[in-house]
Amino acid sequence: METEGDALEELLKIETEIEDVQDQIKFLLERQEKLHERQSELKFLLEAYKASGTGNSANENASRSSSLEDWSGSFEWDSQADDVRLNIFGIPSYRQNQKEIINAIMSGRDVLVIMAAGGGKSLCYQLPAILRDGVALVISPLLSLIQDQVMGLTALGIPAYMLTSTTSKENEKFIYKALEKGEGELKILYVTPEKISKSKRFMSKLEKCHNAGRLSLISIDEAHCCSQWGHDFRPDYKSLSILKTQFSNVPVVALTATATQKVQYDVMEMLRIPKCVKFVSTVNRPNLFYTVRSKSSIGKVVVDEIAEFIQESYPNSESGIVYCFSRKECEQVAAELRERGIAADYYHADMDVNAREKVHMRWSKNKLQVIVGTVAFGMGINKPDVRFVIHHSLSKSMETYYQESGRAGRDGLPSECVLFYRPADVPRQSSMVFYENSGLQNLYDIVRYCQSKRQCRRNAFFRHFAEPLQDCNGMCNNCAFFSEVREVDVSRHAKVMVSLLQAMQENDQRLTMLQLVDKMKNKKKELGSDIKKEEMEQLVIQLILDHVFKEEFQHTAYATNAYVTIGPLANQVLQDKKIVKLEISSKQKNKDDSMKSANHSLTFSGLELKLDELREELSSGHGGIFPHSVLSSQQISTISSQKPSSAQELEKIIGKLKTDKYGSKILDEIKKYTGSEPSDNGNEEEGRENRASKRLKTKKGVVVIESSDEES
């Protein structure tokens, strides 16, 4: 006969089992959703393969136009476009897709451009803006971005203006007159989306401009801001749908660096450009070297390593960014870097706008080497020669990391992205993102990236953005170095850990990750072989990624705590149905530093240094424009390797406009340098890229940096 006690016991058991089943269902549903997402991405990818008819050439597919029209052929404006490109912009050749995009816009088509950060999207609309009659309207989300662009264009002698809260009455009058009556010279007008959504006056002037046939094109920069699914939704972008409705015959160009399929469709729908020609370039940034370094638990050691890295690799004050998790950490790290002799300052959302702008400006003008920022230091960073982006702790998703690290090397020259990872940073992030839609899933994706000591880091991006894999060319620490990684079976440790956590939970006790690792210390005897504390932390995270554990969160008055609890697949470990493996480096990580053994970026030397100084001097002499607006790093590199001796030769590199403006000083500098140069030092004077590739011969002997995307 069953007693009441028996029944109660069985009921409890069943209830626990139901909970367990529910957990498993939840996990399986989440998994199903992810698989569906990946399934549709892969289907899309296969269609793209089919459409291009080439089978499996990754490069061709990674750079595709949705239309069968040929935009790379000859057009009537070719020679005029080439002239403006070289002689005004000082750009010797087009990069991938630029020519085609320009041709599509010039043909009057609506265009959607997906091109990686620094790919050269601005030229795609600025050049047609100059070639077409009338005024081009550019919508851009941030004042600072607009200011940078207008300043750069003005330095090139292009009549560009902005209509924002900072515009003087005088300029406003000029702009309105130009729109309404076609008086005065105005080719490119920048506004923020609020102007379209909120200013009736502006819209009526624009209409007059259009009615007189003087609105040449509409460009919408950072177009992902249209979509709620994008990473930076701006409600004012919604109102931009009015533009195509009102000015249906004016070509609309939407540009962004990243957009998933979903976001692309959203943008096309919002902007009412369903028949646009779509140009999708690869997300690959072949000039970026990706590294994940294990992070010490001692704060000072981490800053020491960052400082050492910066001082050893970038002795000429080359620009960089250090991203930190919190505002407080930002201030602290900036102060500690300063103590170590690095010109660093912080940037976060708690500062007032002026203070932030001041820091940003000092950095843009190379008066400050490093900005230590939170995520608030984001869109709007236009500096092309950022040589390194260091993450003091991990980002919240692969997408965010791609964006943030992608601020390095926008000029196409070799640059480095270093992420300092330690498992204990995971709960800090997870307690911030767990309430966001897919927040934990997104975080765990980047945690997988960090935990992996074998997989190509670049491939992780291709997978994430559903793009065919491309060769890494040894440009990540996992591909470049033979690190001695052992895959160790830690199933026994996992089992002990699961039992321990289960026992605690049965006693209604909760454990954080660090508490759990601490408790494992007492189990040393039981385990026999020992694994280190850091590896134990790594194991907890691995078990969370494998759904053996899961994270749960509890709010207190001061913070949100993340606890580790039993997950849906815990029983599999207990029943020996799941093998748990851990990748363990056999070398001491701190000493193994890949970065000390080879430099993956480059620094100026010889004549380059002289030209770098000259551009600083010229920039302050020309109304305080940015040094990179005088000469880009790439131009400095080419000039140093070719050493032009006449204005004609220099013109071929930097175009007529810059030669007229700065040519004589540049040529003087070259003369001075070559005069003082010992005759056998030709080797030192190879172009930066040559030296870079040489330096980039890493332990596996793999070399890098393709410039194949440059069409000559």
Ligand SMILES: Nc1ncnc2c1ncn2[C@@H]1O[C@H](COP(=O)(O)OP(=O)(O)OP(=O)(O)O)[C@@H](O)[C@H]1O
């Ligand atoms: N064909 C080219 N050859 C050499 N340099 C180029 C070329 N096209 C553009 N650039 C340079 O590349 C840098 C980045 O260009 P741009 O600002 O247009 O990038 P972007 O695609 O808009 O990037 P982001 O998404 O970060 O805004 C600029 O310094 C620009 O002058």
Ligand SMILES: [Mg+2]
């Ligand atoms: Mg841009």
